[in-house]
Amino acid sequence: MATKSELEVANWFDQLIHDKKNFTARYLAKVNEVTSIEIDIIVKAFCGVVILALMFSNEAQTICNFFLAIVPILLIYVHPDEKPPANILFLHFSIFGFSTIFDRLLGLIPFYFVLKLALFLALYLPPSNRLIDKFEAMLVPPRK
Structure with missing residues (x-):
């Protein structure tokens, strides 16, 4: 039986793919209209291609950092009504900048x-948001 956190994550992914209020679902619907391929198959194929490119491409660093930069930028400037809270974006760009410094060295792993891409995705998952709030509470002193 799935835990509450697992159900939250599954529901989040389902909304991301099928709920038209998310830009990803709207783009997937357009691809579905053009190709007549089921949305779930499009998502699985896209994820598979990205993972294979990250595993075997000589440009894995570029591909990974492209997605880690372009998605938040799209959310901030193109789809501002869908952007996550500012604390998540701040944490995303802080960790992104810091981790990118070490990409050449860590890329040997x-x-x-x-x-790296999976860990950044975890920042946006519903159960992770509570962890981010706790992390932020540790960093920011309480106001008096």
């Missing part, structure tokens, strides 16, 4: 860029 097999599948590093797949792991």
Whole structure:
């Protein structure tokens, strides 16, 4: 039986793919109209291609950092009504900048860029948001 956190994550992914209020679902619907391929198959194929590119491409660093930069930028400037809270974006760009400094060294670790992309995705998952709030509470002193 799935835990509450697992159900939250599954529901979040389902909304991201099928709920038209998310830009990803709207873009997937357009691809579905043009190709007549099921949305779930499009998502699985896209994820598979990205993971294979991150695992075997000589440009894995570029591909990973492209997605980690372009998605938040799209959310901030193109789809501002869908952007996550500012604390998540602040944490995203802080960790992104810091981790990018070490990409050349850490890129020697097999599948590093797949792991990096997965860990950044975890910032946006519903159960992670509570952890981010706790992390922020540790960093920011309480107001008096």
